């Protein structure tokens with residue numbers, strides 16, 4: 410039986426997760442475009458797929474249902490309305506011009522659902538279509554993308570977040586990722602499994618990325634504000650979760666606007682109801698603003714109470730109603746911690762309280778987790794990590810057993 414689509418914490422027993430198996434979109438990365446496409450190198454794709462398959466197997470071995478984003482998308486694209494929607498959004502870029510747009514629309518409408526999924530995810534290069542002798546196709550370089558590839562689909566965490574029974578369709582800040590949420594929105598709107606799901610937020614709204622959203626406890630959500638999620642994004646998100654009565658407290662957590670700390674989950678993740686694994690080099694300075702509902706109203710007019718800033722761990726423990734949020738540090742010394750933070754040592758995926766998936770390479774952090782009583786499910790990530798994301802980034806929990 411399908412587990413209800415629901416998540417009210419980071420650590421409730423994981424039942425269903427959405428992953429994206431790395432595919433041809435990664436074969437588009439070159440040393441000329443990898444920075445723009447947010448990868449730190451050019452991964453060995455076959456090995457990345459092997460590592461990812463082992464990740465999925467480790468989840469299944471713990472009774473987690475694994476859904477694949479591309480399979481859901483292909484099933485969604487069986488429907489004519491969904492196809493039209495996907496094609497129109499993919500071709501809305503101003504770089505195409507009407508001649509090429511019209512040609513590509515016909516080309517994509519003729520594609521099967523599987524082919525269309527491949528075009529929407531791996532993109533289309535100018536020399537891969539015979540667009541006739543239109544001006545735009547003639548002037549563009551033959552290797553230019555008409556539809557950009559989406560190599561960061563691998564990080565399903567960022568393009569949607571379930572908060573209780575609602576799917577949050579996020580709004581991604583980097584142009585290379587903006588189109589990802591058009592796909593998650595389409596899946597949650599049109600796929601038979603998700604039809605009728607109530608949604609909050611959307612790709613057209615202020616930026617909030619899933620990697621910044623931590624469900625600290627039922628009713629308590631932390632949102633990182635830095636390179637990706639914006640102050641206005643966290644305000645919009647807070648309004649929506651309060652209005653829908655999904656949470657009573659949102660903690661806005663400023664983080665350095667740097668690549669190494671692009672999301673809150675690159676420096677802190679939960680491994681138990683009262684334990685986080687955290688980057689010690691920021692742990693003592695990390696602060697939070699506490700946002701609660703002052704006066705109810707409709708979404709735009711409800712009044713918010715904002716207090717702070719206070720040390721993050723204290724503000725979080727108070728909101729969670731626990732005495733202390735215990736911190737387990739990444740690494741043993743500052744340099745080791747910096748190395749393991751960079752390699753996603755903090756980016757663990759909890760499968761249940763005290764059980765977490767982590768990259769095997771972060772041996773010092775993993776040893777500390779085990780000393781603290783956490784079962785560590787180790788996976789390889791030498792190639793997967795080249796996009797700067799770990800097990801949490803690569804997973805979108807769709808169903809967790811409720812903690813409350």
Ligand SMILES: NC(=O)NCCC[C@H](N)C(=O)O
Pocket residue numbers: 446447448561564566567586619620621671672674675796797798799801802
């Ligand atoms: N939650 C995460 O931290 N996701 C990792 C995203 C990595 C991706 N290459 C990016 O720069 O957006």
